Amino acid sequence: xxxxxxxxxxxxxxxxxxxxxxxxxxxxxxxxxxxxxxxxxxxxxxxxxxxxxxxxxxxxxxxxxxxxxxxxxxxxxxxxxxxxxxxxxxxxxxxxxxxxxxxxxxxxxxxxxxxxxxxxxxxxxxxxxxxxxxxxxxxxxxxxxxxxxxxxxxxxxxxxxxxxxxxxxxxxxxxxxxxxxxxxxxxxxxxxxxxxxxxxxxxxxxxxxxxxxxxxxxxxxxxxxx
Amino acid sequence: xxxxxxxxxxxxxxxxxxxxxxxxxxxxxxxxxxxxxxxxxxxxxxxxxxxxxxxxxxxxxxxxxxxxxxxxxxxxxxxxxxxxxxxxxxxxxxxxxxxxxxxxxxxxxxxxxxxxxxxxxxxxxxxxxxxxxxxxxxxxxxxxxxxxxxxxxxxxxxxxxxxxxxxxxxxxxxxxxxxxxxxxxxxxxxxxxxxxxxxxxxxxxxxxxxxxxxxxxxxxxxxxxxxxxxxxxxxxxxxxxxxxxxxxxxxxxxxxxxxxxxxxxxxxxxxxxxxxxxxxxxxxxxxxxxxxxxxxxxxxxxxxxxxxxxxxxxxxxxxxxxxxxxxxxxxxxxxxxxxxxxxxxxxxxxxxxxxxxxxxxxxxxxxxxxxxxxxxxxxxxxxxxxxxxxxxxxxxxxxxxxx
Numbered sequence: 001x002x003x004x005x006x007x008x009x010x011x012x013x014x015x016x017x018x019x020x021x022x023x024x025x026x027x028x029x030x031x032x033x034x035x036x037x038x039x040x041x042x043x044x045x046x047x048x049x050x051x052x053x054x055x056x057x058x059x060x061x062x063x064x065x066x067x068x069x070x071x072x073x074x075x076x077x078x079x080x081x082x083x084x085x086x087x088x089x090x091x092x093x094x095x096x097x098x099x100x101x102x103x104x105x106x107x108x109x110x111x112x113x114x115x116x117x118x119x120x121x122x123x124x125x126x127x128x129x130x131x132x133x134x135x136x137x138x139x140x141x142x143x144x145x146x147x148x149x150x151x152x153x154x155x156x157x158x159x160x161x162x163x164x165x166x167x168x169x170x171x172x173x174x175x176x177x178x179x180x181x182x183x184x185x186x187x188x189x190x191x192x193x194x195x196x197x198x199x200x201x202x203x204x205x206x207x208x209x210x211x212x213x214x215x216x217x218x219x220x221x222x223x224x225x226x
Numbered sequence: 227x228x229x230x231x232x233x234x235x236x237x238x239x240x241x242x243x244x245x246x247x248x249x250x251x252x253x254x255x256x257x258x259x260x261x262x263x264x265x266x267x268x269x270x271x272x273x274x275x276x277x278x279x280x281x282x283x284x285x286x287x288x289x290x291x292x293x294x295x296x297x298x299x300x301x302x303x304x305x306x307x308x309x310x311x312x313x314x315x316x317x318x319x320x321x322x323x324x325x326x327x328x329x330x331x332x333x334x335x336x337x338x339x340x341x342x343x344x345x346x347x348x349x350x351x352x353x354x355x356x357x358x359x360x361x362x363x364x365x366x367x368x369x370x371x372x373x374x375x376x377x378x379x380x381x382x383x384x385x386x387x388x389x390x391x392x393x394x395x396x397x398x399x400x401x402x403x404x405x406x407x408x409x410x411x412x413x414x415x416x417x418x419x420x421x422x423x424x425x426x427x428x429x430x431x432x433x434x435x436x437x438x439x440x441x442x443x444x445x446x447x448x449x450x451x452x453x454x455x456x457x458x459x460x461x462x463x464x465x466x467x468x469x470x471x472x473x474x475x476x477x478x479x480x481x482x483x484x485x486x487x488x489x490x491x492x493x494x495x496x497x498x499x500x501x502x503x504x505x506x507x508x509x510x511x512x513x514x515x516x517x518x519x520x521x522x523x524x525x526x527x528x529x530x531x532x533x534x535x536x537x538x539x540x541x542x543x544x545x546x547x548x549x550x551x552x553x554x555x556x557x558x559x560x561x562x563x564x565x566x567x568x569x570x571x572x573x574x575x576x577x578x579x580x581x582x583x584x585x586x587x588x589x590x591x592x593x594x595x596x597x598x599x600x601x602x603x604x605x606x607x608x609x610x611x612x613x614x615x616x617x618x619x620x621x622x623x624x625x626x627x628x629x
Contacts, residue, residue: 055524056622076528083526094521098237103230110230111527155525 001195002029002052002163007061007071009047009218021047022058023219029197031162034189036198036205039215045199046167048215052197053086053165054078066162083111087156087194089166093148095140101127101151102136108159126154129191130184146177150184157188163195164188170202182208231531235538242511246543249503253547254554257597260496261555265562265587267485272588274416274581275471275478280355281415283474284323284447286456289467293444297329299398299436303466306443313459318452321354323347324443326432330395332425337383342423343393345432354449357413363387364411373407374426377414378577382422385409393425398437405435416582497600500547505608508540512612519616520624532616536609544605552594562587 009022021044029035029052037045050056051063054070055078063071070081082088087108095104105127106119114122127133130150140148149169156164166185170178186208189196198205206212214222240246279285288309293301303309310322325344332341348368351357358366362377364387373393375385385391387409394404407427415421433440448455459468472479512519519532566586569576573583 050622079523079526079528082524083528086526088525090521094517096234096518096522098234098241103233107230108525110227111525111531113227 001031001033001066003027003062003064004052005062005064007051007058007063009044009051009056009058013059021218022051023217025061025220027213027220027223029163029195031195032189032193033195033197033211034186034209035196035211035213036200036209037213037215038201038206039221040201043215044218045215047218049165049167049197049199052163053088054081083108085162087159087161087164089149089152089156089164089169091168091171093140093145093152093172095148095151095155097140100137100139101132101143104140104151105136105154105158107155112159114159122158123154126158129187130154144177145172146174146180149173149177149181153181153185153188157192157194160192161194163197165197165199167199168202169198170200170204175204178202178204227531231535232538235535235542238511238515238535239539239542242507242514245507245510249507249543250547250550252503253500253544253601254550256496256499257548257551257601258554258558260492261551261593261597262558262562262587263492264489264593265559265589266567266585267489268590269562269566269586269588270581271478271482271485273586274481275475277360277416278475278478279449279471281357281360281417281420282447283469283471284321284354284449285451285471286448286459287469287471287474288446288448288459288463289444289469291465291467294467294469297327297444299328299396299438302326302438302442302444303446304439305441306446307441309463309466310446312462313446313448316455316458316462318455318458319448319450321350321449323350323354323447324429325445325447326429326436326438326442327444328395328432328436330393332379332383333392333394334383334385334389339379339382340423341379341393341425342419343395343432344420344424344426345429346426347429354447360413360415362412362414364409367410368426368428368431371405371407371431372410372427374411374413375409376421376424377412378422379425380409380412387411391425395436397435403435405431414582416577421577493596493600497604500544500601501604501608504540504543504547504605505611507543508536508609509612511539512536512609512616516615516619517624520619520621523619524621524624529617533613536613536616537606540605540609541602544601548598548601551597555593556589559587559589559593563589 004025004027007022007025011019011021025048037048039045047056051058058071062069065085073081096107099107102123105123109119109122124133127136130153132147132150132154135143135147140151170181173181182204185196188194198209210226212224213220288303290301290303306324310324313319313322325346327342327344329342331338348357348366366374373391389409391407391409392404393407394402397403430440456470522532563586566584568584570583576583
């Protein structure tokens with residue numbers, strides 16, 4: 001499903017402060033995986049997630065998504081790819097403040113041109129699964145951190161992407177909310193068959209995932225199936 | 227999709243309600259003031275044009291070929307009454323009058339002044355230009371050697387209603403003749419030359435006094451705004467001097483041009499203010515939401531939709547400002563159209579330029595349509611610079627920055 005071949009990424013290339021963020025990354029991720037990119041801060045896990053998510057480009061190597069090379073796509077095509085194939089969950093929730101929960105969850109679906117009926121049905125389905133169906137008309141600022149993160153997950157999953165990329169999704173949550181969120185994401189992975197890739201050093205996530213890819217100084221140093 | 231963008235634009239327009247309302251009020255107030263100024267400027271000129279047409283030249287005037295160069299009794303239009311009847315039957319001619327004019331000296335027992343006697347048919351003049359509306363004092367009556375005097379001439383000679391004056395001029399035979407006249411009324415036409423020097427008497431009496439043929443006249447004045455009428459008259463009376471209003475009144479044409487410049491300058495200043503107002507609000511609003519736009523891009527929203535959303539936000543503010551300004555402006559213009567603006571304190575100065583002391587505004591649909599177009603343009607152009615910031619936005623930077 002996702003294949004990375006000799007991927008290298010530099011920051012400030014050619015400058016004295018050059019950073020080799022990813023070193024010769026070779027990686028395969030199959031459909032339905034529940035995988036964590038782990039490692040210490042600054043090891044390159046978020047950069048790897050961003051490159052897989054077509055949010056960033058690599059300096060060398062190839063990235064394949066469904067056998068299609070995505071490393072050389074222009075900005076417009078990368079946006080289309082993100083819209084149609086990927087879902088994102090960010091550390092800081094990043095909901096749209098003027099839209100209510102229902103509209104936030106249906107946001108990506110609207111961008112993809114789903115009908116009103118499809119959106120309404122799917123939003124309710126996902127919101128029920130994530131236990132926020134009683135908050136559909138609330139604005140994000142009226143929700144707790146845990147509820148906001150569940151809305152963010154619901155937004156990511158509602159349009160049925162093939163892969164969800166979650167960068168430190170539990171960083172702003174307490175342990176109880178983190179557990180609830182991880183249980184829900186695992187349920188989504190199992191019920192919806194969606195691949196979920198995490199970038200985190202949260203032990204709770206490490207305990208929940210089925211595969212951990214450990215990075216150190218931009219290189220993969222360990223790859224374990226749990 | 228477009229419903230979502232419209233919803234986002236609408237909600238974001240009121241995200242900072244007081245800031246948005248302040249800009250809407252600013253647009254509304256400046257626009258309504260601009261509309262009032264436009265209406266007053268146009269009203270001043272149109273009033274002047276209207277009074278000049280009604281009191282003197284009409285939309286078109288016809289003279290004998292040499293008359294405007296040499297105002298001699300010899301240069302009269304022959305058989306003017308037949309020509310008048312012919313013109314009255316032409317399509318587009320609404321009213322036609324004949325006038326006889328002679329220059330001479332108007333005297334009282336103590337003072338005298340240059341004057342131009344105008345022989346008119348009161349009933350025809352009423353149909354032509356509602357002559358009675360120019361009345362300032364007395365009653366409109368030319369019976370029994372009655373005369374109507376221009377307001378400035380009356381001031382010069384210090385005459386009032388009931389005064390006796392003597393008008394002296396050379397008749398058709400070259401003899402100097404005088405006629406005693408009784409001032410029955412004083413009129414103010416705001417036509418500078420008439421107010422300064424005209425004395426109106428009955429046309430038949432003037433013919434008799436001058437010894438001229440009653441079928442002849444110096445001027446045939448025509449009301450009728452049909453553009454083709456001028457061309458038809460030019461062809462039909464090629465042996466006469468056919469002149470349009472603006473040909474006869476080049477100063478009014480200049481005045482119209484000057485008012486267009488005044489209006490354009492006012493318009494540009496107000497639109498500049500509107501542009502800066504919308505630009506300020508949109509710039510701050512967009513900078514406040516850079517992270518939001520970054521997230522939208524990262525989840526797959528194309529830049530073109532964000533651009534559309536921002537344009538719509540700007541247009542929402544512009545349109546609301548426009549609607550408030552249009553309502554306020556319409557109310558203000560309607561008031562000024564009915565009650566006018568009283569500038570009596572400057573009446574002497576205004577009279578010198580041919581303006582009345584009370585100036586009434588004009589309302590034109592074009593004020594509103596042009597302003598709408600300009601506000602739309604200002605709304606669109608004001609977000610171009612903020613949009614460039616969003617176009618350069620790298621979602622990665624936004625996501626990194628939030629951590």
